Amino acid sequence: MLEKIDKRNFKKVWIWYAVAAVIAAVAAAAVLYTVIGTGTAVTHHHDWVELLPLSGRITIASVAAAAGVFGIIYWVIVLECMIKQTRKDGANTMLFGILTLFFNVAAVIGYFIYRSFMIRCPSCGKIAKKGSLYCRSCGAALELNCKNCGSRVLVSDKFCGNCGHEM
Ligand SMILES: [Zn+2]
Numbered sequence: 027m028l029e030k031i032d033k034r035n036f037k038k039v040w041i042w043y044a045v046a047a048v049i050a051a052v053a054a055a056a057v058l059y060t061v062i063g064t065g066t067a068v069t070h071h072h073d074w075v076e077l078l079p080l081s082g083r084i085t086i087a088s089v090a091a092a093a094g095v096f097g098i099i100y101w102v103i104v105l106e107c108m109i110k111q112t113r114k115d116g117a118n119t120m121l122f123g124i125l126t127l128f129f130n131v132a133a134v135i136g137y138f139i140y141r142s143f144m145i146r147c148p149s150c151g152k153i154a155k156k157g158s159l160y161c162r163s164c165g166a167a168l169e170l171n172c173k174n175c176g177s178r179v180l181v182s183d184k185f186c187g188n189c190g191h192e193m
């Protein structure tokens with residue numbers, strides 16, 4: 027069930043590409059109108075633009091439109107990476123997807139901080155809270171008792187953190 031929802035979330039990314047394309051087109055049209063347009067209401071606030079030759083205005087408009095398009099493509103790629111990664115980790119794709127949609131890189135940093143409080147299941151690769159004895163996704167053991175001193179060690183540990191005994 028959860029996997030189905032996650033798959034659907036992943037497919038939704040392609041809808042965001044379409045939305046981003048429409049926004050980019052509208053933004054590009056707005057920039058072109060503002061910079062090249064001769065409407066008095068628009069150019070009133072852009073007196074410096076009036077001084078430029080038409081070729082200069084077209085250049086500025088093109089650069090601004092291209093920057094806008096690349097910015098939106100970059101934003102959506104970060105969102106797609108976040109959705110893929112949270113799906114792989116078994117984390118909350120919906121929550122982190124929405125956070126990334128609005129905060130982008132800040133949400134990615136937030137996810138890295140969140141991940142630092144988690145451990146990865148060596149069996150299925152999903153993340154689990156530090157200190158969990160078993161994986162919630164596949165039921166595999168995440169911690170064992172050291173055969174030498176009895177303290178808890180991660181299944182993935184090569185040596186005991188307490189006594190140095192090789193696992
Ligand atoms: Zn697992």
Ligand SMILES: [Zn+2]
Binds near residue numbers: 172173174176186190
């Ligand atoms: Zn030990």
